[in-house]
Amino acid sequence: MSKLRVAVIGAKGRIGSEAVRAVEAADDMELVAALGRGDKLEALVETGAQVVVELTTPGSVMGNLDFCVRHGIHAVVGTTGWTDERLAQLRTWLDASPETGVLIAPNFSIGAVLTMKFAQLAAPYFDSVEVVELHHPHKADAPSGTATRTAQLIAAARERAGSAPQPDATETALDGARGADVDGVRVHAVRLNGLLAHQEVLLGGEGETLTLRHDSLHHSSFMPGILLGARRVVETPGLTFGLEHFLDLD
Numbered sequence: 001m002s003k004l005r006v007a008v009i010g011a012k013g014r015i016g017s018e019a020v021r022a023v024e025a026a027d028d029m030e031l032v033a034a035l036g037r038g039d040k041l042e043a044l045v046e047t048g049a050q051v052v053v054e055l056t057t058p059g060s061v062m063g064n065l066d067f068c069v070r071h072g073i074h075a076v077v078g079t080t081g082w083t084d085e086r087l088a089q090l091r092t093w094l095d096a097s098p099e100t101g102v103l104i105a106p107n108f109s110i111g112a113v114l115t116m117k118f119a120q121l122a123a124p125y126f127d128s129v130e131v132v133e134l135h136h137p138h139k140a141d142a143p144s145g146t147a148t149r150t151a152q153l154i155a156a157a158r159e160r161a162g163s164a165p166q167p168d169a170t171e172t173a174l175d176g177a178r179g180a181d182v183d184g185v186r187v188h189a190v191r192l193n194g195l196l197a198h199q200e201v202l203l204g205g206e207g208e209t210l211t212l213r214h215d216s217l218h219h220s221s222f223m224p225g226i227l228l229g230a231r232r233v234v235e236t237p238g239l240t241f242g243l244e245h246f247l248d249l250d
C-alpha cells in the first residue's frame, strides 16, 4: 500500500519539530516537506503532499490554509487563535473545494480530549466551574485554545441542562483578577517556567469539589492524535473541529 504523503508547516517549532520526527517514524507515512518561516508553500504542490500538519502561529495559519485548500491539500491544524469569523472564512474556502478535509484540534492529546468530555459531563451537576490553564512562558497566546474550547463546551452543556448562572458576588478591585469570561465561564492562565501544557477544571457544589487535571509532560503526548488526524482527515471532507470526532468515545 502506498504511504500517505505528509508535510509539516512550522517544522522548526517546539511541536512542529516533534511532528516531523513522528511522521518520519510512522510506517504508513512519508514526510515529503518540512517547511519553516520563509519557505515557499509551492513546495507542497511540487512534492505531492496529500496532508499538511499546520503548527505555526495564529498570524500565519489562515494564509497557509487558504493555500492548502485551494490546492486540494488536506490539513491537520494544531495552531490556536480560532474565532467564529476565522472558522466562517475557512468554511467558505472549503465550500469551493468540497473534497478537501481540514481537522482543527485545540488539543491532540487523548487526556486533554477526555478532560473536555468529562468536564461537559460534570458541569451541569455543580453550581460553579472554572478553568485554569498552565503553560510554559514562551507560549504566544492566552488563554490557551484548549481552555477556551473547554469553557465553551462547559457553557453549552450547562445551557442544555438549564443550569442556573454561577454564584459570584465578587466586586473586583483589579482588572483581570477573576480571569477571562468565556461564555460565562471564568478562565485563568498561568505562565510558569518548568511547565509544558496543563489544565485544571475546578467544579464546586454544596460541600464538595471535583478537580479534573490533565498534564502534557512532553510534546510526544500530542503525536498519536496528530498521526490519527492525518490518517482520518483524507477521508473526511469539510471542517472537523475537535479530535473527539475521530475517536470512538461514546
Ligand SMILES: NC(=O)C1=CN([C@@H]2O[C@H](COP(=O)(O)OP(=O)(O)OC[C@H]3O[C@@H](n4cnc5c(N)ncnc54)[C@H](OP(=O)(O)O)[C@@H]3O)[C@@H](O)[C@H]2O)C=CC1
Pocket: 009, 010, 011, 012, 013, 014, 015, 016, 035, 036, 037, 038, 039, 055, 056, 057, 058, 060, 064, 077, 078, 079, 080, 081, 105, 106, 107, 108, 109, 145, 222
Ligand atoms: N493542538 C495541540 O495539541 C497543540 C497546539 N499547539 C499550538 O501550535 C502552535 C505552535 O506552538 P509551538 O510549536 O509551541 O510554537 P513555536 O513558536 O515553537 O513554533 C511555531 C513555528 O512556526 C514557524 N512559523 C511561523 N509562521 C510560519 C509560516 N508562515 N510558515 C512556516 N513556519 C512558520 C515559526 O517560525 P519563527 O520562529 O521563525 O517565527 C516557528 O518555528 C501554537 O499555536 C500552539 O498553541 C502546541 C502544542 C499542542
Ligand SMILES: O=C(O)C1=N[C@H](C(=O)O)C[C@H](O)C1
Pocket: 080, 106, 107, 108, 135, 139, 140, 143, 144, 145, 146, 147, 196, 197, 198
Ligand atoms: O502552546 C502550547 O504549548 C499548547 N497549545 C495548545 C493550546 O493553546 O491549547 C495545546 C496545548 O495546550 C499546548
